[in-house]
Structure formats: C-alpha cells, structure tokens
Amino acid sequence: MAISSTYLSNPxxxxxxxxxxxxxxxxxINYVSEQLExxxxxxxxxxxxxxxxxxxxxxxxxQSYSASETEASIYNLVGTTTTLVLKPTSSAVGxxxxxxxxxxxxxxxxxxxxxxxxxxxxxxxxxxxxxxxKATSA
Amino acid sequence: xYTIISPRLGTPGDEFIPEDGVNIDALLDGGLIxxxxxxxxxxxxxxxxxx
Numbered sequence: 124m125a126i127s128s129t130y131l132s133n134p135x136x137x138x139x140x141x142x143x144x145x146x147x148x149x150x151x152i153n154y155v156s157e158q159l160e161x162x163x164x165x166x167x168x169x170x171x172x173x174x175x176x177x178x179x180x181x182x183x184x185x186q187s188y189s190a191s192e193t194e195a196s197i198y199n200l201v202g203t204t205t206t207l208v209l210k211p212t213s214s215a216v217g218x219x220x221x222x223x224x225x226x227x228x229x230x231x232x233x234x235x236x237x238x239x240x241x242x243x244x245x246x247x248x249x250x251x252x253x254x255x256x257k258a259t260s261a
Numbered sequence: 262x263y264t265i266i267s268p269r270l271g272t273p274g275d276e277f278i279p280e281d282g283v284n285i286d287a288l289l290d291g292g293l294i295x296x297x298x299x300x301x302x303x304x305x306x307x308x309x310x311x312x
C-alpha cells in the first residue's frame with residue numbers, strides 16, 4: 124500500500140491571475156516532451172531523444188454568468204495566450220505543495236453554453252502549449 | 262495603473278500588478294480589474310460629405 128497517496132480536496136487553480144478554485148472540479152496537467160527517434164543501425168533497441176515540449180492543462184469548471192465568475196473570466200481568453208497556476212493545496216508553496224505554472228498557454232475553444240436539463244452547467248477547457256515550470260519555494 | 266475589482270484577484274480596491282503572461286485585456290473586458298488610463302478608440306474613417 125502506498126504510504127502517501129494524495130487526496131486532492133483543496134487544490135488551487137488560477138487562470139489568468141483569477142482564482143477559480145471554487146468553480147473547479149477537475150484539473151489535469153500534461154507535461155509532455157515529444158519523442159524523436161534517433162535509432163541507428165548499430166542499436167538493438169529503439170532509441171529516442173527529446174523534442175519540443177507539448178504541454179496542456181485541462182480543467183472542468185462550473186459555469187456561472189455572475190460578475191467576476193467563470194464566464195467573465197474565461198470568455199475573453201479565447202484565441203489568446205495566458206498563464207495558469209495550479210497547486211495540490213491552497214497552502215503556501217513548498218516541497219510538499221509544489222506550484223506548477225504554465226506560461227503562454229493558448230485557449231482555442233470555450234463553450235459558453237453547455238447545459239442539460241436538471242444538471243449544473245459545466246465547461247471543459249484545454250489550454251495548450253506554453254512553458255511549464257515547477258516551483259517548490261515561494 | 263490597474264485596480265482590482267474582483268475578489269478573485271485580491272482585495273478589491275488594491276492595485277493590481279500583473280505577472281508575466283497575464284492577459285490584461287481579458288481582465289479589463291471581463292470587468293475583473295479597471296484602469297485609470299483611457300483606451301484610445303480606434304479611428305473611424307468618415308465618409309466624405311455629399312454636396
């Protein structure tokens with residue numbers, strides 16, 4: 124059994140400097156280095172080297188049209204780049220609560236209305252590209 | 262100078278100092294911050310007057 128599993132009950136999600144943690148139900152950071160094959164005739168196994176980084180952050184937010192809420196924060200970001208900051212908890216940044224910052228991430232799509240009868244409206248956003256940095260101290 | 266309107270960015274009324282990569286136009290358009298500098302309106306070319 125794992126000794127220190129992480130149960131994310133109070134993560135922090137900031138999009139374009141706006142703290143939307145209390146509207147967020149899911150957040151995924153994909154930290155990806157494209158793999159470029161550099162296998163040669165002398166190799167007996169395939170070999171790869173790092174190419175461009177292709178990072179994404181996907182979040183699910185409850186939709187709200189009130190002032191300062193989800194729609195006001197997200198709508199004007201479509202077609203632009205921004206910065207996202209995610210932390211496992213809202214506590215201070217440290218070795219056990221690292222901060223991940225994606226700078227220059229592009230938002231290509233947003234669904235201002237995504238509603239079904241009898242359900243709270245949610246939106247799924249994918250921010251693509253940008254440089255991901257990890258900090259373990261403030 | 263930018264001023265915080267939304268408590269999601271900090272204390273309303275305080276100065277907002279944007280960090281690198283923050284999209285200021287989106288915050289202004291969304292009504293989350295305000296600025297005391299007036300945006301220049303885009304020039305509209307007027308049609309010539311008929312005589």
